[in-house]
Amino acid sequence: AQTVTQSQPEMSVQEAETVTLSCTYDTSENNYYLFWYKQPPSRQMILVIRQEAYKQQNATENRFSVNFQKAAKSFSLKISDSQLGDTAMYFCAFVEGSARQLTFGSGTQLTVLP
Amino acid sequence: SAVISQKPSRDICQRGTSLTIQCQVDSQVTMMFWYRQQPGQSLTLIATANQGSEATYESGFVIDKFPISRPNLTFSTLTVSNMSPEDSSIYLCSVEEGGRGHFAAEAFFGQGTRLTVV
Numbered sequence: 109a110q111t112v113t114q115s116q117p118e119m120s121v122q123e124a125e126t127v128t129l130s131c132t133y134d135t136s137e138n139n140y141y142l143f144w145y146k147q148p149p150s151r152q153m154i155l156v157i158r159q160e161a162y163k164q165q166n167a168t169e170n171r172f173s174v175n176f177q178k179a180a181k182s183f184s185l186k187i188s189d190s191q192l193g194d195t196a197m198y199f200c201a202f203v204e205g206s207a208r209q210l211t212f213g214s215g216t217q218l219t220v221l222p
Numbered sequence: 223s224a225v226i227s228q229k230p231s232r233d234i235c236q237r238g239t240s241l242t243i244q245c246q247v248d249s250q251v252t253m254m255f256w257y258r259q260q261p262g263q264s265l266t267l268i269a270t271a272n273q274g275s276e277a278t279y280e281s282g283f284v285i286d287k288f289p290i291s292r293p294n295l296t297f298s299t300l301t302v303s304n305m306s307p308e309d310s311s312i313y314l315c316s317v318e319e320g321g322r323g324h325f326a327a328e329a330f331f332g333q334g335t336r337l338t339v340v
Contacts, residue, residue, distance in 0.1 A: 143329075151312060153265075153331035199264060209255055210316075210329060212264045 110135045112202050114213035121190045122221050128175075129185045129216050131200030139205030142176070142183045147215075148196040156198070159183065161205075190220045224249055224317050228332030235305055235339050242301045243335045245315035250295035256288070259312040259334070268313075271298045305339045312336050 111134045121127035133142070144156040159167045159176050167174050171191075175184045187194055200213040225248040235241050245254060253272055257265040268288055269277045277290040291299045302309050312334045 151314075151334040151336070153314065153316075155328050158328070209267050209270060210265075212266075214264045 110137075110140075110202055110204065110211050112200050112211050112213035114200055114216050116216045117214070118217045118219070120219040120221055121187075123190055123192060125190055126186060126188045127190055127218065129187075129198055129200075129218065131183045131185070131213055133181050133183065133200070133202050135181070135202070135204065137204045141203050141205070142174075143201040143203075143210070144172070144174070144183075144185045145199045145201055145212075146194075146196045147199065148193075153199075157185065187218075192220050192222060194218060195220045223328070224251065224330040226315060226317060226330055226332040228315055228335060230335055231333060232336040233338070235337065237306055237339055239305055240301055240303045241305065241337060242299050243313055243315075245298045245300070245332055247296045247317050251317040252295070253318065254292065254298045255316040255329075256290065256298075256300045257314045257316060259314060261311070265314065268300070302337065305337075307339045310337055310339045 113132045115130055140161045142159045146154045146156050157167050157169045157172050157174055159174055166176050171188045173186045197215045197217050199215045201210040203210050227246045229244050233241055253270055255270055256268040258268050259265050267280050268283045269279045269290055271277045271290045271292040273292045273295050287303055289301045314334045315332045316329050318329050
């Protein structure tokens with residue numbers, strides 16, 4: 109069974125600084141997808157960024173980028189120029205190519221300090 | 223992108239009663255998913271609801287406790303039955319969009335139902 113591990117329960121960063129959230133996963137599959145979701149206090153789950161395992165190029169979405177290391181099964185999220193609105197719980201998630209439901213990590217609570 | 227309306231947004235219920243949570247999607251979707259998020263925890267999949275067939279439950283969740291309906295391609299309900307304080311959680315419904323026989327590009331979530339059992 110696949111597992112997703114986030115080893116940082118809490119992190120904080122100063123506004124405008126850069127922060128990296130870690131995620132590792134375990135799978136025997138070669139075809140899969142990885143995601144970072146953000147859950148602010150409103151509870152709404154919002155997709156931040158996604159990565160297809162067959163793509164070697166790291167995904168980027170504005171201030172958000174990932175460092176995808178397939179051999180190491182690592183999928184970290186880098187947030188540049190952190191903003192107060194980035195304060196949220198961040199979940200790393202995984203799905204095998206043939207499956208339909210997500211497996212979530214335990215989450216990292218990120219606080220952006222003014 | 224799919225827009226999901228989930229209600230109620232929160233409720234406080236008495237032990238032993240049941241609560242039905244509704245999830246309405248603005249487009250037709252094949253699968254809908256129900257998750258539980260216990261306080262301070264991650265999301266755990268309860269079941270997958272397909273239209274026209276029985277829901278598929280994950281290990282640790284049973285139909286008698288969490289009956290699910292899926293009457294059409296835009297709507298589903300999850301009932302939390304015979305509630306106890308341990309059922310106090312956030313319950314979220316989710317859909318995927320875009321898949322052509324494989325996992326879709328993105329999963330969308332309702333805003334969640336915060337349930338407190340007293």
